[in-house]
Amino acid sequence: MSEQKQKSIYKYSSELGPGMGLYLFLMSACLLISVHWRGAVLPLLPLALGWPVMLWFLLKRIWSKCPHYRTTSAMWLAGIWICIFGALICAALSSAWILIFQPDFISLYLHQCLDMAQAADLPAAYTHMTADMRAAIESGNIPSPMQWIFSMIWFTAFSGAIMSLIVAICMTARKSSHSHKFP
Numbered sequence: 001m002s003e004q005k006q007k008s009i010y011k012y013s014s015e016l017g018p019g020m021g022l023y024l025f026l027m028s029a030c031l032l033i034s035v036h037w038r039g040a041v042l043p044l045l046p047l048a049l050g051w052p053v054m055l056w057f058l059l060k061r062i063w064s065k066c067p068h069y070r071t072t073s074a075m076w077l078a079g080i081w082i083c084i085f086g087a088l089i090c091a092a093l094s095s096a097w098i099l100i101f102q103p104d105f106i107s108l109y110l111h112q113c114l115d116m117a118q119a120a121d122l123p124a125a126y127t128h129m130t131a132d133m134r135a136a137i138e139s140g141n142i143p144s145p146m147q148w149i150f151s152m153i154w155f156t157a158f159s160g161a162i163m164s165l166i167v168a169i170c171m172t173a174r175k176s177s178h179s180h181k182f183p
Contacts, residue, residue: 009062009069013078016058017085023047023054024090024156032097035108052163058082059167075168083160091153098145106148110137 027047033040062069062078069075098105110133117130136142143151 006066006068009074009078010081012062012066012069013081014085016061016078016082018089019058020054020082020086021089021093023051024086025093027051028090028094028152029097031109032094032102032105035102035105035112038112052167055079055082055160055163055167056171059164059171063171070172072168072172075171076165079164079167080157080161083164084157087153087156087160090156091149094152095146095149098149103145106142106145107137110142 027044030040030042030044030047059075059079059082063075069078102108114130114134114137117126
């Protein structure tokens with residue numbers, strides 16, 4: 001009986017990326033919907049706090065299947081690629097949403113932010129900032145939806161890399177603490 005060829009860390013990550021992508025798109029959808037229904041923004045904080053937990057569970061699948069990947073560097077690499085694949089899937093879904101349903105999302109979102117800032121009766125120090133923001137919107141000097149999407153990809157990949165390192169360290173530290181026997 002021949003031994004089954006072990007999957008690469010990239011293969012595992014690409015298989016787990018869609019799960020992360022759908023999770024990230026759920027967060028994105030909350031933001032996209034919030035310009036029409038402000039209550040949609042409420043799940044964003046719990047979802048953002050759940051992102052490392054989601055990553056932990058995805059990495060745990062690799063951890064349980066491949067003992068030779070139970071190192072900080074392997075888990076970190078897998079986490080980075082899971083977040084990159086997830087960010088690309090989220091970006092594709094968010095782009096489709098914006099292009100089909102909300103081509104004016106950026107303008108609507110910025111107007112909503114300005115309205116909330118003015119309703120909050122911010123200190124006078126912020127008046128200049130809100131005036132600059134309003135002038136940028138009126139002059140059309142705001143990012144396009146695709147610029148926003150690319151920024152989202154970079155932010156998600158970068159923060160996912162940092163989060164992956166933290167999760168990987170926690171996973172391997174947990175392994176190390178269970179492997180030591182004390183007299």
